[in-house]
Amino acid sequence: xxxxxxxxxxxxxxxxxHGIKLLRPADARAFLARCRQHGIEVLGIDGFRVDxxxxxxxxxxxxxLTLRSSRGxxxxxxxxxxxxxxxxxxxxxxxxxx
Numbered sequence: 001x002x003x004x005x006x007x008x009x010x011x012x013x014x015x016x017x018h019g020i021k022l023l024r025p026a027d028a029r030a031f032l033a034r035c036r037q038h039g040i041e042v043l044g045i046d047g048f049r050v051d052x053x054x055x056x057x058x059x060x061x062x063x064x065l066t067l068r069s070s071r072g073x074x075x076x077x078x079x080x081x082x083x084x085x086x087x088x089x090x091x092x093x094x095x096x097x098x
Contacts, residue, residue, distance in 0.1 A: 002038075003040055003096055003097075003098055005038075006031065006034045006035060006038060006040060007021065009034065010023065010027065010030070010031050010034075013027045013030075014027060014091070015050070015091070017048075017050065017053065017054075017055045018055060020048075020055070020093050021093060022048060022050065022055070022091035022092065022093055023091065023092055023093075023094065024091060024092075025082050025083075025085045025086045025088060025090065025092060026086060028045065028082050028092040028094050029079055029082045029083065029086075031094050032075055032078055032079050032082070032094065033079075035075065035094075035096060036075050040096050040097065041074070041075075041096065041097040042065055042074055042075050042078050042094060042095070042096055042097075043064075043065055043066050043074075043095045043096060043097055044062065044063055044064045044065050044066065044078075044095040045062060045063050045065075045078055045081060045082065045092050045093070045094055045095065046062045046092065046093045046095065047060075047061025047062050047085070047090045047091070047092055048090065048091045048092070048093065049089075049090060049091075050091050055091075058090060061085060061088075061090055061092075063077070063078065063081050065077060065078060078094075
């Protein structure tokens with residue numbers, strides 16, 4: 001299964017703003033799980049606040065996984081990152097290797 005297939009699977013679970021596919025934290029975690037199942041590398045997660053058609057990037061709710069963490073696999077770090085934001089009103093873009 002390719003990245004495109006996983007993205008298609010989640011097409012109706014989020015919103016698109018300015019060409020960016022955004023998911024709620026729980027859906028972003030499910031997306032990560034599918035990436036793990038299919039060996040798709042996750043490069044980072046970007047957090048956003050959505051207000052109508054506008055989005056505001058939230059650097060403090062974003063994570064760059066291209067610099068490998070000493071804590072373990074990047075996808076595990078990403079899962080933990082999203083778990084800590086499950087109760088928020090933020091939206092997330094999951095950036096994967098293409």
